[in-house]
Amino acid sequence: MTEQKVRYEISRDWPPPRRRQPQPSQITTEITRPETFRILIIGRANAGKTTLLRAVCGAEGEPDLYDRDDNKVRTQLCDIRLSSHIHTFLQRGEHNIEYALKFPSNPGFSFHDSRGFESGAVDELEVVRQFIRSKAGLGSMKKQLHAIWYCFSADNNRFMTAADKEFFNTIDTGSVPVIAIFTKFDALDSVAFSALSAQGIPFEEAQKRAPEYAKAQFDQELMPLIEKLAHPPRAVVCLRNMHNKSLPDLIQKAASELIEKTEAALDDDALKVLLVQAQYPNVELCLKAALK
Template sequence: MAASPAAIKRREDPGAFKSLSKISRNTNEASGLTQAKISEICPQFRILVVGKCGSGKSSLVNSVFGITDATVSHIEPGVAEINHEISSSGGKPQFLLHDSLGFEYCEDNTVEIVQKFLRRRSQEPLIKDRVHAIWLCISIPIANGRLIETSVEEFLKQDVQKELEQIPIIVVLTKYDRLVAAERLAMKHNGQETSFELAEKRAQQRLQKECVKPLENLAGRGILYVAASTQYDNTLNELAGTTFSEAQECVAKAIIAG
């Protein structure tokens, strides 16, 4: 797989989204928490994966966490059981994943199903049984494709509710390699230089204009996002690292809160 040096960028918002590495370091130092203590209380971080079927979430889960569980990979869309735990493997930081129904199925109640799951998990007495991070997987649109589905819009608008406000949401913009490829093709047709670096620079500009800004406008704040592709190893590593940091911070805050 190729590397994509500029493929991951986060939009830092001084309000809701500060630098997680700094937050984690400051929070843990101030509270006296150690990695060993966090691992003792919560040996595995619980991640909920949501998004439209076809958004690339299954491929990312398989690539990032070494998971080939049938619930994620092979069952027909809409059958996945949100309560089923899927364990990561392959030497990655240990996670437990839950896969939601595709957002285009049961359009009227899919978000409600997710919210009920999160509400129920948020009331668990043990921190390890709660949800520690959410992947919101959205396929980067190509050729005027639709970015925001109705259910995604509803989910983003409602994530300020009590059951969600303590859980970090990572917007995973998937199939980033297709956007880079589209830019290289457009440059070639226009007789321009077609270097990977220049194509990716243009792809990043499109990503901000066509994906990040609309999502921020919808959410009413900055968003934490990772542009990812199974074709670019470093984006997968960044996604795994971001997920680990976000989940660890969520657990640390829960421990401090008691």
């Protein structure tokens, strides 16, 4: 082929025809990014769930309640704060797990509440199982469940009941990480202090060593049981003094630890970014994430 003919072929085929852009009516799949990080929080009464959520969100008041379509729940008369209804929702367990709690001061989190499992509470366990399964099957990341916080109260003589073990042994949450949270861990410090004092350790020294001793006993006695579960949590967090408002720095540190452990347990980088963005009131955590 002569040079003249090659030039002719190039000029005839160039520029290539522009591809037709699909019209809006032709687009059948809509990609939406989630605006909130969705968490299922499980725990029996007095497990410190409400205190925990307030600490994480940096909130003082009550959360607002949203239905499954993300509409704020209203009374029949007017749109008012539903403090008494939400108090009942959290404290008595009279609720719909599909409904979400959001604090106005930090709408980056959506919390779904489960009242936990008492021995023989088959119904609630099945409700949670179906909720996790249904959220996992949703195609939209916006409505999917992103993490599970399972709360245990450390001031209870029985850390883990048979019903709790059934959850971890029979429910596979797949890619949704479960974080085991032991609240009120400072209650174990008192037990540790008594044990150290009984060993003849002076008062001030026993008081100083009690938190470390309590954690060591926890790791030695309880962690092996947790690790033997069929579907163990991906992370374990022990929180102290969350209820003590006179120690705001310790509360923020505990909340940051929980968020960091949750972030580390996530497999999806996009969800990690979403979690950090949701925690925008916590400047320290955002700076740590930016430096990674």
